[in-house]
Amino acid sequence: MAEREPAIIADHSLCIGCSACTRVCPTHALRVRDKIVQSKQERCLKCGACIFACKHGALRAHTSTSADLERFKIRVALPSLVLYGQFGEDVRPGQILRAFRSLGFDLACDISWVCEMVATASDAYLTDCRGPWPQISMTCPAVVRLIQLKYPDLIPHLVPIDPPCEVAPRVYRGRLAAEYGVKPSEIGMFYISPCTALVDAIERPLGRRPSSLDGAFSISELYGPLLRALRNSPDSDSDEPVSIRGLRWVMASGEIPGMRNVNSISVKGLQDVTYVLDRIEAGRCYGADFVNAYICSDGCFSGQLTIAGRYSAQRYLHEIMRRIGDSPPVREERVRSLLQTRIFDFDDAIIPQPDSPPAGDLRQAAARQRQKRELWSRLPKRDCGACGAPDCDSLAGDVVDGEAELTDCPFFRLEQLARDAPFSKTAACSTRFAVMACCPHCSTMLTQGPHLEIAAVTPGSERPVRARLSAVVGEMGAKLSGEGPEGTTMQIRCPECGASLESTERCSLCGAPLARLNLRGGGTYQLCSRRGCGGQTISGPCTSEGLVALAGYASDSSQEGS
Amino acid sequence: MDRDSLYRESFPIKGDDFERGGEVATRVKGLLQQLGLPRDVIRRLSIANFEAEMNVVMYAREATLEVLVFPDLIRVQVVDRGPGIADIDWAMQEGHSTATEAMRARGFGAGLGLPNIQRNTDEFEVKSDVGVGTTLRYAVHTTSRPKEG
Structure with missing residues (x-):
């Protein structure tokens, strides 16, 4: 990965400017201007909600490349346990780990035991902890960044224990270096991640200590190659055992089962996380000792870099766990002795990074x-x-x-336009609107595609003539057809029920009577009944149903009257 | 008001609206953060606002919480229409609650929450008419040193 690149990058050539991403961003960090999505990096939690929201692939995860792998003599994959649930209930963890050998890795290490150790270490920490209560897990980096940004007062609540993906390299690096006869720095440790938040924490660690990982790939980008490798490789029964308690770490209830400190709650999804953090900050914490919070709605299973749906993936993992049976838990004395070596420690202070202005004037x-x-x-x-x-x-x-x-704001612009200039004199306005107008008497929708269908009667004639006007605001021009010369005032009727649409108001340009139509969703649209005038007014509380913004419609005056 | 505030904003609170209970305190916290106030001030006001808001949700019909920003203090007034408090002195005594010691240590069980508001603010006053409503006025000084508590 290039130095300090954020884990979510934008491809401006693919952005269509729909701005769907801006509305899902929990910290309002995104803006779309001129079809270019911009991120206020200091606010971004790297939660990846925007990647989900973008239907055009303009936002994606930025992960390691094969060139990053080449830099190391021994390449090790450390897959998130979520990976075990991606291939169905019949594929065992050991098979998945072996499949990494055909993907350019020398081996893949199971981290379920590390997860169990981290849970045990958290348990031991909570037993000795003196508060403040409740303590909050640091497993989800997006939650930690949310706390830095919006809840700096809760920083002392964070359990200073690193997530398993950070602890695992500390456990394995020395051991593998001895085994392969290489220097520890010649071993490349790559996390196989379910989400962008964990990838980001490698390049931009939460504290000042550099990450113990060397890079990361996403589950989604390796899914295809792994699936092919699994098809081609024969099954074998010589699997290393995995930790059931570790697997439960990633299950719906997080790291809570198996912990001695059972006075805990598990919170998932941004909305619930902010709800609980708000209450902890206000001094109301349900009497819980420990809060395990994940920004994704189903924990790591709903990370945006996964493939299998979160429900099926969890069911698969449940079934895999059932078939494995129970595994003996790691001995707490062993974890306590490891605690002395500080391999679990988040070895730094979390620094508040409030997005509000600094205390000042x-x-x-x-x-x-x-x-x-x-x-x-x-x-x-x-x-x-x-x-x-x-x-x-x-x-x-x-x-x-x-x-x-x-x-x-297109609505503000439209209002300003209506106020400052009559529509017939096309003012500078880069968004055009079409009216969705109905007959006020029979409610028939008179807008048909780009046209407004009305009936016009020339004075002296009894015969109404159907006329098609442009439904685009500002474009009616001289299109009121009918007999008689330019400047003739017509009587405008509904082509369906025949009722007169004449309004009590008069055209602000020529003084002729206006014809009044109702806009769908509220508000009225009035047009001048004099041929060649083209005066129009829009009034009342219009909605986007009555005034439809026309995307990509140039304001070029050459389109006038087309 | 005896002097002009730099900024003021009112927030309506509805009684019995447990679903949205706490929302006003959260919005006010966002406002105070936008004003760049010291974190200690925001924290104390957030606790007080949350207690005041939940009091309204639990006991009153409706209320308005108004935030007034002055150069040296933030004042909050919560005017509710509700049953009022018959015996303010009783309500102001700490420990008039059934909560356990352990719960209280974690911020629970301060009775009506009034003592908790008082503990976290620099000025505090409560007036009540039984059958009409209660008016809470409290303030946190923005320039003073953090109050112990």
């Missing part, structure tokens, strides 16, 4: 807040994300910070 901060709220009050508060910020509040903040304009 309160007057200035309050002024900024007032300004932000004033801007917010002028926005439509639909939180639609069309501006590229996740919601109206974020856009208001971006405007205060000089990173965006209120006119990035």
